[in-house]
Amino acid sequence: MLYFEPPGHGALAAGILVSSCLCLVVAAYIQFLPPHKRGNIFFGRGRYNLPPGPADQPLVGSLLPWLRARNGGQWVPWLVEQARYGDMTTLHMGTKTWVLLNNSRAVNEIISRRAAIVHERPYMPIAGGLVSQNRRFFLLKTADWRVGRRLVGHLQLGATKDHEQIIDEASLGLLCAFLDSSKLWYRHIYRYPMAIMHKVITGRPLLKTTAELQDLQRVTSTFLTSINSHLVDFFPQLERIVPRPLQFWRRRWEEMGRFHYRVMSRWWDGLTSLIADDENEASFVRHALHGYAGTAEERAMYLTMLLMSAGADNPRMTMNAWVMACISYPEVMQRVRGDLDRLCGSGDGGLRLPSLDDLPQMSYLCAVIKEVLRWRPTVPLMPQRVLVEDMDLEWDDGKIYRFPAGTEFLVNSIPVCTNGYDRPDEFRPERWLDRESGHGMEQDLWQFAFSGGKRYCVGYKLAQKELFVAFARLLYCFDFSFAGGDGEKVDDTKLNAFEPGEPFPVKVSVRSRAHEKLIRNRAGECRNWGPDEKEDVIR
Ligand code: HEM
Numbered sequence: 001m002l003y004f005e006p007p008g009h010g011a012l013a014a015g016i017l018v019s020s021c022l023c024l025v026v027a028a029y030i031q032f033l034p035p036h037k038r039g040n041i042f043f044g045r046g047r048y049n050l051p052p053g054p055a056d057q058p059l060v061g062s063l064l065p066w067l068r069a070r071n072g073g074q075w076v077p078w079l080v081e082q083a084r085y086g087d088m089t090t091l092h093m094g095t096k097t098w099v100l101l102n103n104s105r106a107v108n109e110i111i112s113r114r115a116a117i118v119h120e121r122p123y124m125p126i127a128g129g130l131v132s133q134n135r136r137f138f139l140l141k142t143a144d145w146r147v148g149r150r151l152v153g154h155l156q157l158g159a160t161k162d163h164e165q166i167i168d169e170a171s172l173g174l175l176c177a178f179l180d181s182s183k184l185w186y187r188h189i190y191r192y193p194m195a196i197m198h199k200v201i202t203g204r205p206l207l208k209t210t211a212e213l214q215d216l217q218r219v220t221s222t223f224l225t226s227i228n229s230h231l232v233d234f235f236p237q238l239e240r241i242v243p244r245p246l247q248f249w250r251r252r253w254e255e256m257g258r259f260h261y262r263v264m265s266r267w268w269d270g271l272t273s274l275i276a277d278d279e280n281e282a283s284f285v286r287h288a289l290h291g292y293a294g295t296a297e298e299r300a301m302y303l304t305m306l307l308m309s310a311g312a313d314n315p316r317m318t319m320n321a322w323v324m325a326c327i328s329y330p331e332v333m334q335r336v337r338g339d340l341d342r343l344c345g346s347g348d349g350g351l352r353l354p355s356l357d358d359l360p361q362m363s364y365l366c367a368v369i370k371e372v373l374r375w376r377p378t379v380p381l382m383p384q385r386v387l388v389e390d391m392d393l394e395w396d397d398g399k400i401y402r403f404p405a406g407t408e409f410l411v412n413s414i415p416v417c418t419n420g421y422d423r424p425d426e427f428r429p430e431r432w433l434d435r436e437s438g439h440g441m442e443q444d445l446w447q448f449a450f451s452g453g454k455r456y457c458v459g460y461k462l463a464q465k466e467l468f469v470a471f472a473r474l475l476y477c478f479d480f481s482f483a484g485g486d487g488e489k490v491d492d493t494k495l496n497a498f499e500p501g502e503p504f505p506v507k508v509s510v511r512s513r514a515h516e517k518l519i520r521n522r523a524g525e526c527r528n529w530g531p532d533e534k535e536d537v538i539r
Contacts, residue, residue: 031095031237032059032094032095032235032237033095034061034092034093034094034095034096034097035048035096035097035404035405035406035407036048036050036090036092036097036403036404036407037092037097038404039404047402048402048403048404049399049400049401049402050090050097050099050401050402050403050407051085051086051087051088051089051090051099051395051401052085052086052089052090053082053085053089053090053091053092054082054085054089054091056091056092059094060094061091061092061093061094062091062092062093063092063093063094063231063234065078066078066091066093066228067229067230067231070228070229071229075381076380076414079100079380079381079412079414079415080412080414080415080418082100082102082412083100083102083412083415083419085102086102086397087101087102087103087105087106087395087396088100088101088102088106088401089102089412093234094231094234094235095234095235095236095237096122096234096408097403097404097406097407097408098384098408098409098410099403099407099408099409099410100410100412100415101409101410101411101412101416102412102415102416102419103415103416103419103420104416104419104420105396107411107416107452108452109393110393110409111385111409111411111451111452111453112452112453114391114393114453115452115453115454117387117388117389117391118385118386118387118388118391118409118453119142119385119386119388119453119454119455120141120142120385120386120387120388121139121140121141121142121145121383121384121385121386122236122384122386122408123141123236124139124227124228124233124236124383125232125233125236125238125239126226126229126230126232126233126249126253127139127223127226127227127228127229127233127383128140129239130250130253130254130256130257131222131223131226131253131256131257131260132223132257132260132302133257133261133298133302135298135299135301135302136223136302136306137149137302137303137306138306138310138383139383142454145455147291147292148299148303149458150291151284151287151288151291151303152303152307152458153458154284154287155200155201155284155307155458157200157311157458157459157461157462158459158460158461158462158463158464158465158466159461163196163200163462163465164356164465166196166199166200166528167196167356167462167465167466167469168355168356168469169199169525169526169527169528170192170193170195170196170199170466170526170528170529171192171466171469171470171473172519172522172523172525172526173191173192173195173526173528173529173530174188174189174191174192174470174473174474174529175353175473175474175477175519175526176519176520176523176526176529177191177529178474178477178478178508178510179510179516179519179520182478182507182508182509182510183502183508185323185502185506185508186320186501186502186503187210187213189315189316189319189320189323189470190213190217190312190313190316191206191210191213191529191530192315192319192466192470193311193312193315193316193466194206194208194213194216194308194311194312195528195529195530196311196462196466196528197307197308197311197312198308198528199528200284200311200462201271201283201284201285201304201307201308202271202274202275202283202284202285203275203283204274205527205528205529205530206528206529206530207530207531208267208270208530208531209530209531210531212266212267214500215263215266216263216267216305216308216309216312217313217316217500218263218500219259219260219263219264219309220309220310220313221313221498222256222259222260223260223309226253226256227381227383228381228383228384230249230253231249232249264301264302264305265301267305267308268301268304268305271285271304272285272289284304284307285300285304288300288303288304307459310457310459311459311462314378314379314457314459314463315463315466315467317378317495317497318372318373318378318463318467319467319470319471320495320497320503321372321375321376321378321495322368322369322372322467322471323480323506324376324490324492324495324504325368325371325372325375325427325492326475326480327480327481327482327490327504327506328427328482328490328492329427330481332368332427332429333475333480335364336362336364336365336368336471336472336475337475337476339361339362339364339365340354340362340365340472340475340476341476343358343361343362344358344476347514348512348513348514349514351514351515351518352518353473353476353477353518353519353522354469354472354473354476355469355472356465356468356469358472359468362468362472363433364429364433365468365471365472366432366468367429367430367431367432367433368429368471369464369467369468369471370429370432370449371427371428371429371431371432372427373449374417374421374449375417375427376495377413377414377416377417377449378449379413379451380413380414381410381413382410382411382413382451384408384409384410385408385409385410385453385455386406386407386408386409387403387404387405387406387407387408387409388405389405390402390403390404390405391403391407411451427492450463476511476515477510477511477515477516477518477519478508478509478510478511478515479508479509479510479511480506480507480508481506481507482504482505482506482507483505483506483507484505490504491504
């Protein structure tokens with residue numbers, strides 16, 4: 001007869017202890033799983049069915065290769081490589097489920113058509129917390145972000161006649177600066193959108209030195225490098241679990257946050273003092289201060305400074321890419337110039353500067369702008385949009401994907417701008433003219449350039465108009481060529497967008513005396529430009 005002896009108290013306690021520990025380990029393990037894996041544990045395997053992706057390591061998934069690539073400057077090729085899985089790629093990234101959207105159709109279906117449920121931002125302890133002090137509206141969770149978005153909406157960026165006038169004046173400053181100090185072309189293409197933003201926001205001309213502008217450029221570029229670059233952004237729980245003195249990552253990013261705060265505060269003091277003694281009720285600075293009344297003034301500061309930096313830096317990088325296209329594809333630019341000469345005159349007499357009124361007749365230049373944005377996407381990595389509820393998606397391959405709430409979607413810009421385009425590496429504006437959707441400025445630009453859904457770029461109308469005016473006027477009046485050494489060839493993949501100095505060697509010269517005279521005749525109208533850049537040439 002079998003006799004079962006009941007366990008003693010000691011054994012029972014040990015058993016309870018072991019199973020409690022096991023439960024704790026399992027609970028902790030589950031907490032560190034990404035949403036799709038966690039969901040399949042709770043609801044059974046197969047509940048969530050996601051697009052394919054690489055085999056991954058336990059717990060970290062594909063995070064380590066990503067962090068290596070991100071911090072080693074190889075993240076663009078890494079993301080491009082992941083597009084080999086098809087229209088979408090699923091990546092397990094620590095506690096996150098990332099789904100890369102690798103072509104326009106995927107972006108359109110998910111970011112635009114499902115915008116009602118794909119609009120949240122994840123919490124990013126580094127970029128959002130330490131570097132931005134939880135204030136950068138662009139990274140805020142939807143509830144807070146809406147307040148800022150409503151405030152910015154009042155600006156109607158680029159949609160008013162006033163803004164067109166501001167663009168016109170600033171572009172005259174740009175032309176004069178190109179005449180006076182052509183070697184500093186890369187500085188002028190930053191000052192131009194900044195001068196526009198400053199006037200739009202304060203109603204006053206930009207009176208900032210190059211050093212002040214460079215400070216803000218550094219803020220923008222270092223902020224961008226902080227996004228999705230640290231382990232903690234993928235395991236945000238660590239911020240709660242690890243005692244603060246042991247949070248080894250804090251020091252570096254807090255320091256960056258303090259630097260950003262200092263630069264922004266200096267700018268902000270300048271902006272608020274400009275409006276302090278005038279009645280300019282329309283000023284955005286005043287509007288932002290009213291909008292955030294009762295809360296810390298910093299919220300207004302961060303919002304305003306985001307507008308300044310996004311509104312200046314993205315156009316700067318786009319213009320950088322355009323200059324690269326000018327020197328790499330002179331025949332394309334000659335064709336634009338042919339159109340401009342026909343409209344605005346050529347030879348010695350009867351010239352006029354192109355303007356926004358010429359836009360309907362300049363479909364090839366509109367195509368050039370689209371092609372610049374496609375050829376060298378300005379924003380290769382947009383912060384992810386988070387799905388707020390489970391979502392089913394029927395796809396072309398006959399599959400029905402089911403994504404769990406919490407999935408993070410990323411526009412994989414380079415593949416989006418490449419997949420589905422004939423000879424994608426080439427700069428061929430003609431591809432936009434063949435489209436049935438139309439030849440204007442707006443058609444087809446969505447999804448890849450200014451993003452879609454609720455968090456699309458608020459400045460897109462302003463950007464399109466300022467790019468059009470700058471490209472038309474610069475190309476009408478100036479020649480651009482590569483200024484490398486003998487036998488050196490331009491490498492059109494190296495844009496060096498974050499370089500504070502000249503990103504690649506370019507020679508700029510005015511086309512003719514007549515074009516110079518045309519610019520000089522209107523020099524008095526460029527009231528919005530700021531300190532004389534010639535001093536910098538001498539230094
Ligand atoms: C060629 C120029 C530009 C490009 C390519 C560009 C691109 C983008 C993209 C792709 C986003 C969306 C990121 C996302 O999905 O979260 C964005 C957001 C934004 N852009 Fe632009 N942009 C440009 C010019 C401008 C200008 C002139 C402004 C003027 C203020 C501006 C202000 C903003 C702001 C404030 C946001 C954040 C919107 C939000 O989170 O609600 N951008 N931009």
